[in-house]
Amino acid sequence: MQNNTIRRALIRSLPVMAGYIVLGTGFGILMQKNGYGIVLSAAMSILIYAGSLQYVGVSLLASGASVLTTILTSLIINARHIFYGISMIGQYKNAGRKKPYLIFSLTDETYSILCDGSAEQEEDPDAFRFYLSLFNQSYWVIGTVFGALLGSVIPFSTAGIEFSMTALFIASFTEQWTTSSDHFPALCGLFSTLLCLLVFGSGNFLIPSMILITLILTLYRKKGGKNYE
Amino acid sequence: MNNAYVLVLCMALATMLVRFLPFLLFHDEKSTPAYIMYLGKVLPGAVIGMLVVYCLRDTVITAFPWGIPEIAASAAVIILQAKTHRSLLSILSGTLTYMLLIHLL
Numbered sequence: 001m002q003n004n005t006i007r008r009a010l011i012r013s014l015p016v017m018a019g020y021i022v023l024g025t026g027f028g029i030l031m032q033k034n035g036y037g038i039v040l041s042a043a044m045s046i047l048i049y050a051g052s053l054q055y056v057g058v059s060l061l062a063s064g065a066s067v068l069t070t071i072l073t074s075l076i077i078n079a080r081h082i083f084y085g086i087s088m089i090g091q092y093k094n095a096g097r098k099k100p101y102l103i104f105s106l107t108d109e110t111y112s113i114l115c116d117g118s119a120e121q122e123e124d125p126d127a128f129r130f131y132l133s134l135f136n137q138s139y140w141v142i143g144t145v146f147g148a149l150l151g152s153v154i155p156f157s158t159a160g161i162e163f164s165m166t167a168l169f170i171a172s173f174t175e176q177w178t179t180s181s182d183h184f185p186a187l188c189g190l191f192s193t194l195l196c197l198l199v200f201g202s203g204n205f206l207i208p209s210m211i212l213i214t215l216i217l218t219l220y221r222k223k224g225g226k227n228y229e
Numbered sequence: 230m231n232n233a234y235v236l237v238l239c240m241a242l243a244t245m246l247v248r249f250l251p252f253l254l255f256h257d258e259k260s261t262p263a264y265i266m267y268l269g270k271v272l273p274g275a276v277i278g279m280l281v282v283y284c285l286r287d288t289v290i291t292a293f294p295w296g297i298p299e300i301a302a303s304a305a306v307i308i309l310q311a312k313t314h315r316s317l318l319s320i321l322s323g324t325l326t327y328m329l330l331i332h333l334l
Contacts, residue, residue, distance in 0.1 A: 022317055040233060047241040052280065057240055059283075061233050070236045074243035076276060081244075083269035085251030086261055092252070103248055160298070160328035166284035167306045167323035173277045174310040174319075185271040189278025202286040206279075213275045214268075221267055 005124055009131035012118055016109045017139045024143020025150065026164045027054055032151025033158060034062045045144040049105060049137055053077045055165040069206055076210045084111045091119065095126040102126075105133040188216050294334045302327035 024045065031041040044054050053074055060070050084106050091114065092102050110133050122128040177186060192212040196205040255261045290296045306323035
């Protein structure tokens with residue numbers, strides 16, 4: 001019974017495997033390129049386990065960002081996880097000892113699989129969710145370690161590989177744009193940040209950007225964001 | 230290097246805070262304030278826009294290579310993503326385009 005659940009969780013996690021191993025490898029290479037070792041890279045993938053933040057994290061580390069900037073950046077990049085959590089409160093109610101790890105490992109991809117109904121069909125949904133989450137994180141960590149090892153033995157120049165992070169976010173932005181009906185939030189994010197970049201410079205613009213974005217979106221709700229209620 | 234570990238710890242704790250918070254604060258979707266729910270719907274789009282600018286913050290436009298690698302590679306990502314919706318394809322293509330251009334220019 002247990003083996004079947006594990007097997008089905010493994011199968012269900014396969015679509016995530018390719019993405020996580022490739023992006024994990026990219027992260028590992030990026031870390032290595034900036035002079036950080038396998039241990040720190042693996043630690044990040046084990047303890048943080050958040051792709052966007054980890055990629056941005058390499059820049060934060062390399063530029064010697066302040067603790068405050070790091071914390072606020074982490075909070076705003078991962079703010080959406082609050083909503084994943086809210087919608088999983090019901091699903092995770094009976095998970096017992098597995099619950100902390102289930103909550104810890106709730107990433108975008110894991111969340112989307114858990115929302116499609118596969119778990120509810122299982123005899124032991126909690127075990128299914130647990131193993132699915134575990135497999136997904138293992139792909140991420142494996143990719144990271146592979147990239148960190150690979151980074152030091154690549155014979156050709158990897159100059160420019162840091163663009164993978166830019167590409168990641170541009171791809172997400174484009175995908176969001178094509179699937180959303182209201183482009184105001186995206187444009188708000190883009191232009192608020194651009195403005196703050198020009199005003200505050202590339203070393204200090206993140207915190208002002210977050211404040212400005214939150215301010216504008218709060219006002220937008222009062223003026224015209226009724227369609228979200 | 231010490232500072233690196235401190236920052237990693239900050240990222241880890243902040244992320245855990247954000248993931249565990251709803252389970253500590255709210256019992257279900259009904260008891261969550263409407264303002265919080267609203268932010269949940271609009272923030273993701275805005276944050277990605279912010280991250281795009283963040284990644285391109287050091288692009289040099291006023292001198293050689295005038296941002297050509299960034300513009301071309303970004304265009305590649307946008308076009309491929311819009312047409313195929315295959316993130317891995319667009320990410321890899323954009324990255325390779327960029328690497329090729331800074332090598333050639």
